[in-house]
Amino acid sequence: MKTIMATCRHRVLWGLLLLMWAGLCLPVCVEVPSGTEAVQGHNMTLLCISCMQREEVYAVTNVEWYYQPRNGNRSLIFEYNEGKTREHLSPFKGRLQWIGSKDLQDVSLILHNVTITDSGLYICIVNRTLHFEAHQHSTMSNVEIDLMVSEIQREDFTSVLSEIMMYILLAFLTLWLLIEVVYCYRKISKAEEVTQESVTDYLAIPSENKESCPVPVEEQ
Incomplete structure (x- = not known):
């Protein structure tokens, strides 16, 4: 039993x-890839997740967001540095919202009121400095989002x-x-x-015959 x-x-x-x-x-x-399609007039989450493999190690994280239009040059549009965020002068000024997590593994942005001209390449660069007892180690990762803006949602x-x-x-x-x-x-x-049933049958046996009748043993 x-x-x-x-x-x-x-x-x-x-x-x-x-x-x-x-x-x-x-x-x-x-590390989930970001969506690459947005709708004009809506908000778009530019997803950038950069997992830190050694969560028990203290780390300093800096984040830079760049934008590169089709057939254009790359420019810095947003920056996170030493706990402070900063929007740089660009067509996105006033439309970018930082939604990074407290552990800075999610360093995403929300682009408000998307326009057709917002199509292009968005680059998220994450720089970390891991502080070990004897030394420091720097790592860098980047995420590229090739965004296409359409007038109608598909x-x-x-x-x-x-x-x-x-x-x-x-x-x-x-x-x-x-x-x-x-x-x-x-x-x-x-x-x-x-x-x-085994116990009932055993109890039904006359007393003089019980000595020769084996007692039912419960299965272990």
Whole structure:
């Protein structure tokens, strides 16, 4: 009986873990690519995620955002330095909003009121200085976003399909977990019935014959 219950608990626990994993797809920092299509008059998130692999190490992070138009030169439009943000003189002046996270692994911007002329290449450069006990180490990473602005919003079938697949996965895991619970319940109930029947049969044996009758032993 104990073996059956332990096995059932193990299977149900694995089901719960899988269900939790499916519901919490991003428990840690994941470098997700930014969208590359925007709609005129709407806001656009310029996503820049640069994960730091050694979170236990103190680090100083500086961020620079550049913009390069089609067939044009690159120019600095936004800067994060020593905890302060600064917008540089550009066509985006007053339309850029810093939405970076506290740990500075997400250093994204929101571009408000997008226009057709905002199409072009956006470059996010992240400089980190890791402070170890004996030395310092500098790293640099960059993310490029080739943005295309359109007048009418187009349906994103990829995101819709991904969302549908996620709901299907959650439904499947929930159904599988329910089946496991029912299966384990029936198996435990059956084992209890067999044990009860064995005990009842033993009690029904006359006293003079019990010495030669083995006592039913519960399965371990």
